[in-house]
Amino acid sequence: MSNQMTIYDISKKAGVSIATVSRVLNGSSNVKPKTRKKVMDIIDQYGYKPNAFARGLGLNSMKTIGILCADSSDLYLAKAVYFIERNLRENEYNSVLCCTGYDVENKKESLKLLLSQHVDSVVMVGSNFIINEDGGNDYIKEAAETIPVMLLNADYDAPNVYCTLCDDFKATQDATESLLKSGIDDILYLYNSKSYSGQKKLAGYQNAYMTMDKEINKDLQQCFSGSHEDIEGVTSFIQKLWDDGLRFKAIVTSEDFLGVGAIKFAQNNNISVPKDLQIVGYNDSILTLCCEPAMTSVNNRLEDMCIQLVKTLIGTLTGSEMPQKIIFSGELVKRDSTSI
Amino acid sequence: MSNQMTIYDISKKAGVSIATVSRVLNGSSNVKPKTRKKVMDIIDQYGYKPNAFARGLGLNSMKTIGILCADSSDLYLAKAVYFIERNLRENEYNSVLCCTGYDVENKKESLKLLLSQHVDSVVMVGSNFIINEDGGNDYIKEAAETIPVMLLNADYDAPNVYCTLCDDFKATQDATESLLKSGIDDILYLYNSKSYSGQKKLAGYQNAYMTMDKEINKDLQQCFSGSHEDIEGVTSFIQKLWDDGLRFKAIVTSEDFLGVGAIKFAQNNNISVPKDLQIVGYNDSILTLCCEPAMTSVNNRLEDMCIQLVKTLIGTLTGSEMPQKIIFSGELVKRDSTSI
DNA sequence: TTGTAAGCGTTATCAA
DNA sequence: TTGATAACGCTTACAA
Numbered sequence: 001m002s003n004q005m006t007i008y009d010i011s012k013k014a015g016v017s018i019a020t021v022s023r024v025l026n027g028s029s030n031v032k033p034k035t036r037k038k039v040m041d042i043i044d045q046y047g048y049k050p051n052a053f054a055r056g057l058g059l060n061s062m063k064t065i066g067i068l069c070a071d072s073s074d075l076y077l078a079k080a081v082y083f084i085e086r087n088l089r090e091n092e093y094n095s096v097l098c099c100t101g102y103d104v105e106n107k108k109e110s111l112k113l114l115l116s117q118h119v120d121s122v123v124m125v126g127s128n129f130i131i132n133e134d135g136g137n138d139y140i141k142e143a144a145e146t147i148p149v150m151l152l153n154a155d156y157d158a159p160n161v162y163c164t165l166c167d168d169f170k171a172t173q174d175a176t177e178s179l180l181k182s183g184i185d186d187i188l189y190l191y192n193s194k195s196y197s198g199q200k201k202l203a204g205y206q207n208a209y210m211t212m213d214k215e216i217n218k219d220l221q222q223c224f225s226g227s228h229e230d231i232e233g234v235t236s237f238i239q240k241l242w243d244d245g246l247r248f249k250a251i252v253t254s255e256d257f258l259g260v261g262a263i264k265f266a267q268n269n270n271i272s273v274p275k276d277l278q279i280v281g282y283n284d285s286i287l288t289l290c291c292e293p294a295m296t297s298v299n300n301r302l303e304d305m306c307i308q309l310v311k312t313l314i315g316t317l318t319g320s321e322m323p324q325k326i327i328f329s330g331e332l333v334k335r336d337s338t339s340i
Numbered sequence: 341m342s343n344q345m346t347i348y349d350i351s352k353k354a355g356v357s358i359a360t361v362s363r364v365l366n367g368s369s370n371v372k373p374k375t376r377k378k379v380m381d382i383i384d385q386y387g388y389k390p391n392a393f394a395r396g397l398g399l400n401s402m403k404t405i406g407i408l409c410a411d412s413s414d415l416y417l418a419k420a421v422y423f424i425e426r427n428l429r430e431n432e433y434n435s436v437l438c439c440t441g442y443d444v445e446n447k448k449e450s451l452k453l454l455l456s457q458h459v460d461s462v463v464m465v466g467s468n469f470i471i472n473e474d475g476g477n478d479y480i481k482e483a484a485e486t487i488p489v490m491l492l493n494a495d496y497d498a499p500n501v502y503c504t505l506c507d508d509f510k511a512t513q514d515a516t517e518s519l520l521k522s523g524i525d526d527i528l529y530l531y532n533s534k535s536y537s538g539q540k541k542l543a544g545y546q547n548a549y550m551t552m553d554k555e556i557n558k559d560l561q562q563c564f565s566g567s568h569e570d571i572e573g574v575t576s577f578i579q580k581l582w583d584d585g586l587r588f589k590a591i592v593t594s595e596d597f598l599g600v601g602a603i604k605f606a607q608n609n610n611i612s613v614p615k616d617l618q619i620v621g622y623n624d625s626i627l628t629l630c631c632e633p634a635m636t637s638v639n640n641r642l643e644d645m646c647i648q649l650v651k652t653l654i655g656t657l658t659g660s661e662m663p664q665k666i667i668f669s670g671e672l673v674k675r676d677s678t679s680i
Numbered sequence: 681t682t683g684t685a686a687g688c689g690t691t692a693t694c695a696a
Numbered sequence: 697t698t699g700a701t702a703a704c705g706c707t708t709a710c711a712a
Contacts (some may be wrong), residue, residue: 006705017683022707049456054705057688058354062393062457064436075626082411085437094457096404097425097437116389117389117402117434140696180456181433231629260630267632289571290600290630292607346689358707362691372697394689398703684711693702 014042018331041237053303056118060143064094065116065313069125070102074228075285076255076302080125080152083306091122091314101326104131108139121313127154127165127196148316150309153300154196162316163245163325164309166300168197171330173211175280175298176252178332178340180212184249190238190262191254192224201254201282212317224258233259235268242269249277250338256281256288256297261293263337278338288311293336346386352414354382365390396458400591405653406454410442414568415625416595416642420465420492423646431654433460444471448479461487467494467505467536488656490649494536494641495665502656503665504649506640508537510672512544513551515620515638516592518672518680520552524589524618530578530602531594532564541594541622552680559586574601575608582609589617590678596621596628596637603631603665603677621676633676640670 007025011018016039023031024039031039042048056062072081072190080183085095096119100110107129114122129151131137137156143149144160151163179187189205191198201211202221207218222241226233238251238261253264259281266273273293281288281297288295308326315322335340347365351358356379363371364379371379382388396402405428412421425435436459440450447469454462462483469491471477477496483489491503505622529545531538542561549556562581568571578601579590591602599616601619606613613619613633621628621637628635648666655662674680 008705018706019683019708020681023682029681035681049703051397052457053393053400053402054688055707056393057391057397057705058707060393060688067437071445072412072425073419073422075415075418078415078422079413081437082413082418082439085412085439089438095409095437097421097435098429099422099425114692117392188691207572229626231626257626264632286569286571286597287626287630292632332711348689358690359699359701360697363698366691375697391689394704397689397706398691400704452690570691583709682712684709686707686709688707689704691702691704694700696697696699 005046007050009041010039010046013046014039027236060118060334061120061136062094062118064096064117064119065091066096066098066119066122067125068098068100068107068110068122068129070100070107070128072097072099075287076283077125079302080306083303084123084125084152084310087307087310088313091310102128104136111139111143113142115146118319119147122148123150123152123309123313124154125150125152125326127198128193130154130156130196132194132196134166148313150313152305152309157324161324162312163310164305164312164328165197165326166305166328166330168300168330169200169204171206171298171300171332172201172252172254172282174204174330175332176205176208177212179250179252179280179338180208180214181279183340185214186217186220186248187245187250187252188238188241188248189221189252190211190224190234190258191222192226192228193254194223198254205252207220222249224261226327228255228257231257231261231264234258235264238262238265250279251277252280254282256283256285256295259295259297259337260287260291263293263295267292273337274339280332284333287298288333288335291337296335296340297333297340298330299333300330304328347390348386350379350382350386353386354379376633377573378530382579391655400458401460402434402458403432404436404457404459406436406438406457406459406462407465408438408440408450408454408462408469409448410440410447410468411568412437412439415627416623417465419642420646423643424650425462427647427650428572428653431650443467443475443669451479451483452482455483455486459487460488460657463490463492463653464494465492467491467538468533468668469495470536472534472536476613479490488653490653492645492649494644497664501664502649502652502662504645504652504668505537505666506645506668506670507669508640509540511640511672512592512594512622513548515546515672516548517552519555519590519592519618519620519678520548521680525554526557526560526588527590527592528559528578528581528586528588529592530564530574530598531562532566532568532598533594534563538594560588564601568595568597571597571601571604574598578602578605579588579608590619591617592620594622596623596625596635599635599637599677600627601633603633603635607632613677614679619680620672621677624673628673628675631677636675636678636680637673639673641668644668
């Protein structure tokens with residue numbers, strides 16, 4: 001029966017008005033302790049829960065956050081969604097998940113959908129929500145006129161938009177530089193995304209060469225455009241480069257699965273890792289532990305980022321002034337695929 | 341401005357009553373085409389969207405499904421959540437994600453929470469929501485008195501509870517039997533969960549021995565209780581068994597990460613896979629492609645299950661009579677960690 | 681400190 | 697085919 005109870009029923013049983021019940025429910029201070037107890041007792045006794053829709057209508061909020069994510073089956077994005085949901089839940093917010101795929105129109109459509117649901121905020125997981133076109137990100141700016149927009153791993157400067165990210169530029173630069181310093185000049189950079197974060201990583205790779213004053217070979221920057229599950233595709237992609245005569249002593253990648261593909265390539269060609277080929281992944285996912293040898297990878301502090309993102313979000317929602325951009329540093333986790 | 345528009349505004353501009361606008365909005369047939377057009381034009385012109393909360397209050401539904409999942413950062417569960425969300429979205433349902441962790445009380449609490457939000461249905465992802473105790477599943481039965489409850493990969497018989505699952509028993513039995521038939525008698529069975537599906541797999545392993553009329557060695561059934569990310573833990577777990585004198589010619593596992601740990605174990609001990617040790621994983625995840633050699637694994641048709649689950653759910657919600665249990669068959673995907 | 685009553689923006693039931 | 701109007705169950709001025 002508890003489900004069907006309304007605030008009227010409770011008020012009647014407690015012998016008070018619905019306003020008083022509402023005050024008790026919302027922790028208003030203007031209630032006599034005695035009255036509060038009386039009402040609470042009835043509420044507990046009947047297990048009464050206020051109707052969420054009615055409350056939503058009154059408050060214009062159901063304490064719900066929209067989580068936009070291109071593909072939550074992706075190892076990395078799935079973890080992000082998980083951490084964000086957990087932290088939101090701890091703060092008594094619900095999460096509406098919305099997987100958009102990588103199509104731009106779909107992303108915009110999905111954001112609109114969430115807005116029409118009156119979510120309290122939207123968090124966009126992954127830098128692929130940033131569009132590299134003139135006005136391409138207006139859809140974000142517009143959304144931010146209504147509710148705070150949180151970006152994970154993306155950088156976009158607009159009012160009411162908050163960014164939490166990892167310094168992918170520096171992390172990639174550092175990894176590349178370490179290799180260069182160890183005397184390896186021909187490093188293949190393998191990436192699969194031209195998103196904001198993807199560009200930063202690439203720039204980090206390039207900048208390492210600049211900093212070390214070494215010449216860069218454009219052919220050593222290669223983009224794999226297959227799926228994030230297609231490790232075999234990665235392997236044959238590299239094989240093709242190799243067969244075409246491209247040579248390299250190390251491979252730095254933008255994602256772990258690319259690194260795994262690289263390791264497989266080495267095995268197929270009896271190239272010894274790390275002796276003759278060093279390989280660096282990115283994300284420090286479980287994949288680094290599956291391959292042989294275990295793979296060096298960049299930990300970009302996903303959990304820390306997610307915790308911080310939710311902190312910032314809750315702060316914003318409760319009216320505190322929050323920093324618009326928070327940047328974490330990545331960390332190279334050294335395993336057996338490198339000797340740096 | 342479109343956000344602030346109400347049905348009253350539209351009705352005024354269109355020169356009709358709100359009832360008519362509502363009818364147009366809900367596709368009622370009793371509207372003169374001319375009137376409908378007039379109203380639609382205004383709606384389009386102002387980009388009016390009815391307020392979701394008010395609608396929820398009126399209809400007692402916001403077209404939202406609760407997705408319960410112990411840990412959506414788990415490779416397998418993440419995929420399930422992804423597929424389910426996509427299919428629900430295609431049917432114009434929203435998904436509220438709720439990661440409960442593995443604590444039973446928490447699960448019950450989370451379910452209650454979703455019920456109090458008046459979700460239209462709840463889908464429980466993974467068989468760990470089934471409690472092996474007397475009355476342990478009453479919380480599910482109770483929920484099902486209010487809304488349909490969908491179970492993925494679990495079997496529980498109660499009114500308004502719908503199960504979609506894979507025949508894990510048979511899949512494990514088949515894999516084990518293949519090995520037995522090839523002349524291997526000592527097969528280590530490595531598992532990490534005593535959930536419903538976990539038990540089925542174990543029973544399948546045992547049944548293979550029965551069927552083949554071979555004696556079973558209890559020591560060859562081992563439960564690893566670490567995290568699903570702790571591949572190194574798995575490796576040392578097996579190492580310990582080995583050091584204690586346990587011997588086996590094959591390892592059948594209940595999850596891919598266990599299989600990967602097994603492969604690592606073999607490498608560490610210079611045991612040749614599959615020649616001297618055959619290894620079978622479960623779930624056919626990306627992990628099977630990361631290890632060396634690539635791992636044979638059971639594909640339990642997760643995507644098909646999810647598609648079917650949502651179909652059943654939508655059917656139920658629209659008043660069709662739906663089957664309470666749908667069972668898919670797993671399929672052994674042979675790779676290089678076995679020679680069967 | 682408490683109660684009355686007016687919203688909130690829909691849907692749905694009646695009449696007309 | 698339409699229009700009034702009463703729910704829906706809450707929050708929140710405003711009064712008392």
